[in-house]
Structures are given as C-alpha cells and as structure tokens.
Amino acid sequence: MPRLAVLGFPVGHSRSPAMQSAALAELGLGEEWSYEAIEVAPDAFEERVRAMPGEGFAGANVTVPHKGAALSLADELSETAREIGAANTLVFAGDEIRAENTDAEGFLRSLPGSPEGKRALVLGAGGAARAVVWALLREGAAVEVWNRTELRSQHLCEELGGQTVGAPEQGAYALIVNTTAVGLGGEDPFAELPLDAAGFTAGQTVVDMVYGGEPTALLHAADAAGATTVDGIEILVQQGGLSLETWTTRPAPLDTMRAAARG
C-alpha cells in the first residue's frame, strides 16, 4: 500500500492531505494509497526522509522550510528543481530519491493566459518568488522584482534573471504576483507592499500566493477594479495535481482537488 505525505514545519495548516486524499478516492486509489501530514523539524529532516522508502512511502510533498534541504539530499534532480534551487516533490524509486519542482509549472497553469511578452511585477524574493520568476522568464515575460529587503531581490535577479525595481508603477504591469507572506497573518498589504488599493486596472491579472478561507484584501481590491484574479488555492491545486500525476501516473482530478482544498 503506497504511502504519500507532506513534510513541513509546521504542517498542521496544510490543505494537501484533504486535497490529495480526495483525489486518490476519486481515482479509485483510496483503498490502496494514503496521504498524511508529517511535521518534521529542520534538523531531523534528512533522517526522516531517508527512512521513508523503507516505511512504504512512494513519494512526498515538501513545504516550508524544507524545499532547499529536499534538493540537497536527492540523488537525482529535475532540471527545473536544479535551476530554481528548491524541490517541492520527492519520488522514492528503489534506493534512489528524485527531486522535482511542480511549483513553477503549477503557477503557470493557474494563469488565465500565456505571460509571453507581458510586463510582470513579482513582489517578494523568497522560495515562492524563485519559482515564479523562473517560470515567467522561461515563458518570455519581462520580469521586475520588488522585495522589502532589496539585497535579496538583487541576488535573485543576478542568479535567475529579471530586473529589480524600487518603486514599481502599479498600473504599468499586465501581471502582478504577490509571493510575499504579507496577508498570511492578516497584515494590510497596502501598508506593507508598494501597491495602492485603488491602483489596479481592468485588464491586469493579479495573483496572490497567500491562501486562506476568504479572498485576500489584495485580491478583493484587484477584483473591484475589474482585474482578473488568481488565488493561492488555485496554485496549490495545480502544483499538487502535477505531484500526484508524477507519483500515480494518472491524470489528476482537478475539480475534486479544488473542492477539497477550498473546504
């Protein structure tokens, strides 16, 4: 009976167990496969992962703060994971641990159209930003990166490409992506980020990777201006669907996953 899990610290808030368990049931694999949440501290991560194949695990999702460590311990890396510098999906194949990154492709699939040739603003320079910047550049977007700590956005652009921006002109972008954690703890995005609640325009696409039960204040304002909005749950569903397909080789039932993730 193959087991799957999400590894994080903390991990209690994760919607992946509900989402992936619903998907396995929909595929008729609910009796065979299982998906659980495992909380593991950074200093215990490698030992925990190395024990998993022997405990019947076929793979795992990896979330904050383990995405870099997952890359380091793998025997084989996908090109995407290597270039982004982070892995969110592990596959246990015999004695080998393979690391993949489905965050980048999941993000692209959540967009309403191709970002090719579009001017894009990415807010943030952490792990989520790296996957988003990498994906947008690969698709041919013109990417500008703002971060609270400018040194971090400079490093990101030196490594991956794109330009840093200090004072972005909000109305000039076809696509705006918030990859910061702002909003997660109820912070006011318009106090913490270089955005104005009244500064969105119709025709823009605004993405907020933060997810909770309600539309975030950022997406609420973007929607009120007539912009197209994409929330963090949709990105979670798309990256999770790609991980599930990697493990089971079956097409992911995205509608079922969406319903379960939205609770």
Ligand code: NAP
């Ligand atoms: P991370 O590596 O810790 O990076 C956090 C980022 O948030 C940094 O750029 C940080 O700026 C910025 N930040 C934090 N507090 C801020 C504030 N008060 N004002 C301005 N900037 C602030 O985290 P991550 O892994 O990139 O994740 C970021 C967010 O994306 C989290 O909310 C996470 O839940 C979400 N996420 C969602 C999905 C999904 O599937 N929907 C996937 C991955 C991540 P500094 O560099 O200045 O500290």
